[in-house]
Amino acid sequence: MADEARAKFEDKERKKKEIRERLEAQMKSTKAKKGFMTPERKKRLRQLLRRKAADEVKRQQEMKEKERMKVIAQRTGTAKQTADANEASLIAICKEYYNRIYRLNEEKWDLELITCIKEYEINDLQSRVNDMRGKFIIPPLKKVSKYQTQMEKMRQWTYKLAKMDLKGGLKPVKKEIDLGEKETPKTDKPDWVAGAK
Structure with a gap:
């Protein structure tokens, strides 16, 4: 192995030397500096x-x-030699392989448990960091006109008034008519209108 490495090293050095010689020969051949x-x-x-x-x-x-x-x-x-082995040595080889497989499975399960625990811790820490940063979406606020809100309140109020039974709370009044008095003639215009008389 050392001989192969030494041969490779000597080969690389020889190639480097050839390249240097070629470059020097080219430099000598080109007299004008470019x-x-x-x-x-x-x-x-x-x-x-x-x-x-x-x-x-x-x-x-x-x-x-x-x-x-x-x-x-x-x-x-x-690898174990099983071609020339007798029954006792084959049993020993099988037990050795079984013990090795058992130990490797134990290591595998331990590593899987450790990775699950680490993943859970990572997720927990990420959620804590997000909570501390306050990564929640703030909804955009709507611009509301003051005039528009007042008009909406007026509509609601007038709708309630329209639904109310204003006449239901009044007491019925019986009119007594005096026969001794003259009734005033009815005109189309009310008394308060100027020039109705």
């Missing part, structure tokens, strides 16, 4: 950066895969 970052150099620099980024991504993926395989091997353990 500026440090010519379009050709920019293009090559982009290509080098892309290659380096791709190598880095590939290296990270390999590291993640190795870590994943390591964790899987740690969790599953080593």
